[in-house]
Amino acid sequence: MRQRLAFVPLALFLLVGAGMFPVLSAQQPEQAPPTSPEAEQAAPQSPQQAAPQEPQPAAPQGYTLPPEKYEKAVAYSRASYRLYFIDFAYGLLILLVVLGLRWAPKFRDWAERASGRRFVQALVFVPLLFLATDLLGLPTSIYRQVLALRYEQSVQSWPSWFWDWTKAELIGLVISVILIWILYAVIRRSPTRWWFYFWLSSLPIILLLIFIAPVVIQPLFFKFEPLAKTQPALVEEVTKVVARGGLEIPPERMFEMKASEKLKAVNAYVTGFGASKRVVFWDTTLARMTQPQALFVFGHEMGHYVLGHIYRRLAFTAAVLLLFLYLGYRFLGRLLERWGGRWAVRGVDDWASLPALLMLMSIFGFFFSPVSNSFTRYHEHQADIYGLEVIHGIVPATNTTAAEAFQILGEINLADPNPSAFIKIWLYSHPPLNERIVFAQTYDPWAKGEKPQFVEGP
Ligand SMILES: [Zn+2]
Numbered sequence: 176m177r178q179r180l181a182f183v184p185l186a187l188f189l190l191v192g193a194g195m196f197p198v199l200s201a202q203q204p205e206q207a208p209p210t211s212p213e214a215e216q217a218a219p220q221s222p223q224q225a226a227p228q229e230p231q232p233a234a235p236q237g238y239t240l241p242p243e244k245y246e247k248a249v250a251y252s253r254a255s256y257r258l259y260f261i262d263f264a265y266g267l268l269i270l271l272v273v274l275g276l277r278w279a280p281k282f283r284d285w286a287e288r289a290s291g292r293r294f295v296q297a298l299v300f301v302p303l304l305f306l307a308t309d310l311l312g313l314p315t316s317i318y319r320q321v322l323a324l325r326y327e328q329s330v331q332s333w334p335s336w337f338w339d340w341t342k343a344e345l346i347g348l349v350i351s352v353i354l355i356w357i358l359y360a361v362i363r364r365s366p367t368r369w370w371f372y373f374w375l376s377s378l379p380i381i382l383l384l385i386f387i388a389p390v391v392i393q394p395l396f397f398k399f400e401p402l403a404k405t406q407p408a409l410v411e412e413v414t415k416v417v418a419r420g421g422l423e424i425p426p427e428r429m430f431e432m433k434a435s436e437k438l439k440a441v442n443a444y445v446t447g448f449g450a451s452k453r454v455v456f457w458d459t460t461l462a463r464m465t466q467p468q469a470l471f472v473f474g475h476e477m478g479h480y481v482l483g484h485i486y487r488r489l490a491f492t493a494a495v496l497l498l499f500l501y502l503g504y505r506f507l508g509r510l511l512e513r514w515g516g517r518w519a520v521r522g523v524d525d526w527a528s529l530p531a532l533l534m535l536m537s538i539f540g541f542f543f544s545p546v547s548n549s550f551t552r553y554h555e556h557q558a559d560i561y562g563l564e565v566i567h568g569i570v571p572a573t574n575t576t577a578a579e580a581f582q583i584l585g586e587i588n589l590a591d592p593n594p595s596a597f598i599k600i601w602l603y604s605h606p607p608l609n610e611r612i613v614f615a616q617t618y619d620p621w622a623k624g625e626k627p628q629f630v631e632g633p
Pocket residue numbers: 196197198475476479555558
């Protein structure tokens with residue numbers, strides 16, 4: 176469901192807002208939640224695959240797959256990684272083409288002819304530019320869905336997929352028109368400090384978007400129901416875990432998402448903040464896991480909630496956005512000095528400079544991804560620790576249960592059994608599954624008489 180939005184602050188917003196903390200790593204940040212195949216075949220295999228049944232620490236087995244599935248997971252992962260890099264390069268190429276063919280100044284001329292009012296100009300210029308770049312970008316978006324269908328991660332029909340694409344475009348357009356109108360208003364008023372003032376004025380908008388995303392935007396793509404209605408027994412167990420963590424998450428903030436209409440993937444996450452903060456379970460997860468396994472997944476999500484990861488990630492995103500805008504300011508002027516004539520861009524305050532700024536943002540985002548991923552990997556590891564601790568004593572054989580839950584996730588989502596160090600550093604928002612399973616199988620502070628890190632108790 177997450178579409179490519181060229182405007183980086185929007186992409187950042189989506190990163191934070193939508194499906195913020197999926198249980199499993201997305202191999203590509205922009206892809207619809209990472210995901211899954213072979214639901215029917217995977218299920219019976221997973222219990223045997225999982226860790227030894229003995230609570231005694233046997234040698235950890237890690238993440239293991241039968242040969243056929245192994246090949247498939249490797250093939251899917253490689254295709255996804257390739258697509259990620261192709262997508263980045265192709266996105267730059269599109270912006271270069273738009274600049275080189277002088278489409279942006281053409282759109283600007285139309286906009287300026289349409290009206291002298293800046294907002295009306297934004298209303299003409301922004302949709303033209305974004306439709307052009309996103310239509311040119313459609314091949315890679317389509318190919319991503321082709322892969323998802325080929326590797327049985329998606330069950331969505333093409334008409335439904337295109338309708339989702341259209342909806343995402345429309346939402347993106349509305350938000351972009353507003354943000355870009357503000358951006359150029361600020362650039363015209365303050366040619367040297369616009370990066371700071373735009374950052375300041377975009378913050379409340381980004382906060383608002385993150386706040387309303389789970390309530391307004393996500394329901395446009397998926398149906399949600401109260402978990403208490405669909406899984407009353409689970410809610411009861413969840414309430415025990417919540418109490419154990421010394422927290423109050425009322426059942427009204429727990430939802431089941433009907434992912435099964437479009438996806439085979441399993442997932443769960445915490446999203447929104449303040450009054451819109453909520454725990455979301457995909458119905459696919461509940462269909463594929465036992466209750467104790469689902470409780471571990473919940474415990475992990477609750478870790479994000481309790482450990483303040485939403486706010487930390489928000490603060491991080493805001494800081495990164497400020498840095499990128501400052502760098503954008505520093506480089507855009509020079510870029511236009513050198514190439515502005517050839518691209519027919521009058522200056523930084525010309526609407527037509529937007530593709531050049533987007534190009535810079537995209538490059539910064541690309542090279543920054545190892546940093547933001549190491550930040551999220553750290554949070555994910557903390558949440559794994561929390562999940563193990565908070566279900567300890569409530570769920571039997573905590574280590575085995577957690578390892579089984581990961582194994583099921585991995586088999587369905589076709590997680591890469593052995594990503595290279597480079598791929599892990601560049602693309603993984605979560606630790607590789609094998610590391611997580613080995614950790615789940617061996618983490619036992621209680622047996623060693625040590626204090627658990629986050630949750631006191633048995
Ligand atoms: Zn997580």
